Amino acid sequence: MSDNLTRRSFLRCAAAAGSSVSLGLPAAALGSAMGGAVPGPLSDGRPAKVLVLGGTGFIGPHQVQSLLTQGHEVTLFNRGRSAPEMFKNLERLVGDRNGDYESLKGRQWDIVIDNAKDRPDWVRMAGEALQDSAGYYYFVSSRSVYQDYFSVPMSADKPTRTFDSESIDRETADISRLPYGLAKAESEREVMRIFPGRSGIFRPGLIVGPGDRTDRFTYWPVRIQRGGEVLAPGDPSDKVQIIDVRDLGDFMAHSSGQRHTGIFNLIGPATPRPMSELLYGIRAVTTAETSFTWVPTAFLAKRGIQGYREVPVWLPPILMLKGYGQFDLSREVAHGLRFRSLADTTEATLAYHFSRTPERQSELWSAFDMKREARVLKEWRLSQV
Numbered sequence: 001m002s003d004n005l006t007r008r009s010f011l012r013c014a015a016a017a018g019s020s021v022s023l024g025l026p027a028a029a030l031g032s033a034m035g036g037a038v039p040g041p042l043s044d045g046r047p048a049k050v051l052v053l054g055g056t057g058f059i060g061p062h063q064v065q066s067l068l069t070q071g072h073e074v075t076l077f078n079r080g081r082s083a084p085e086m087f088k089n090l091e092r093l094v095g096d097r098n099g100d101y102e103s104l105k106g107r108q109w110d111i112v113i114d115n116a117k118d119r120p121d122w123v124r125m126a127g128e129a130l131q132d133s134a135g136y137y138y139f140v141s142s143r144s145v146y147q148d149y150f151s152v153p154m155s156a157d158k159p160t161r162t163f164d165s166e167s168i169d170r171e172t173a174d175i176s177r178l179p180y181g182l183a184k185a186e187s188e189r190e191v192m193r194i195f196p197g198r199s200g201i202f203r204p205g206l207i208v209g210p211g212d213r214t215d216r217f218t219y220w221p222v223r224i225q226r227g228g229e230v231l232a233p234g235d236p237s238d239k240v241q242i243i244d245v246r247d248l249g250d251f252m253a254h255s256s257g258q259r260h261t262g263i264f265n266l267i268g269p270a271t272p273r274p275m276s277e278l279l280y281g282i283r284a285v286t287t288a289e290t291s292f293t294w295v296p297t298a299f300l301a302k303r304g305i306q307g308y309r310e311v312p313v314w315l316p317p318i319l320m321l322k323g324y325g326q327f328d329l330s331r332e333v334a335h336g337l338r339f340r341s342l343a344d345t346t347e348a349t350l351a352y353h354f355s356r357t358p359e360r361q362s363e364l365w366s367a368f369d370m371k372r373e374a375r376v377l378k379e380w381r382l383s384q385v
Contacts, residue, residue: 045257048110066249101129118183127194144181153328156263205267210352227288236276239325241267
């Protein structure tokens with residue numbers, strides 16, 4: 001995509017994406033339609049019968065589209081309440097994660113994909129219901145399962161959170177209300193217990209791209225597209241790693257064909273990207289007049305400005321977090337993990353953003369308030385006089 005891309009171009013692509021969603025094709029191939037390089041799997045593998053638990057949220061539709069594109073047969077299992085118009089031509093079995101798995105009885109699948117957010121009890125019930133009906137169980141976990149991020153580079157063999165590490169009493173804890181990282185770690189252990197040697201654990205970092213309603217990455221393309229002076233946090237060399245939702249879906253579909261087992265960290269690129277590369281790479285596909293002013297971590301901290309939540313994507317690389325954006329992905333790449341270009345991700349994210357209602361476009365859910373940004377930038381300039 002050229003640097004002459006206009007907002008009108010984004011809107012045309014967004015209109016096409018909206019049509020795809022209405023047909024049950026949620027813009028998973030948006031990157032190729034917009035000219036971005038879309039990587040494919042290393043090999044086709046064996047077609048699989050795949051049961052997707054859920055499949056109508058953010059990552060589910062992209063998983064389903066990737067599975068279909070790579071030749072797999074897909075069945076959806078959910079309550080049938082969310083997005084019933086999506087994937088109308090697929091078999092949909094109705095049930096409830098709280099214990100109603102009656103519709104799954106007597107069926108067989110090669111792969112189960114479970115996207116449960118933070119309920120190890122849901123994972124346990126599903127696993128026990130399917131342990132004799134599925135060859136492999138794939139669980140979408142999180143980078144948040146790790147106890148700490150002291151190591152550089154980080155890898156899948158690092159310790160994960162436990163009740164003891166979190167100082168939580170297992171006997172009295174409410175299993176449905178565990179802290180997110182612990183809930184994901186406990187879910188992983190349930191999967192590996194029920195499907196020993198037949199499980200795949202996929203630990204994504206920040207998942208970004210078209211369809212992301214949290215705006216945790218969207219903030220940057222939208223803010224840079226607006227132009228003007230942009231507050232860039234920390235040091236330009238601070239490392240960040242993210243994952244395009246379509247790359248996650250492609251890898252899980254590829255793994256289904258290859259019958260992969262084990263633990264995979266799904267973030268990228270393989271060589272950690274400096275924050276400067278992220279911001280300048282995003283700017284390269286917008287048309288606005290934008291400049292970046294780098295404000296040091298210490299200056300931001302004195303004003304109570306937090307990384308990741310308030311200033312999305314970025315985390316200050318203090319010792320305990322240094323490995324957060326520096327994962328060793330050599331095993332994942334060897335197994336077929338591929339990465340779309342930052343330009344592709346940016347273009348698709350902006351197209352999705354412009355396809356939303358004007359009200360939703362004007363109010364990002366994760367964003368550094370522009371008035372506060374301007375105030376901090378002014379304070380920073382005055383401090384340098």
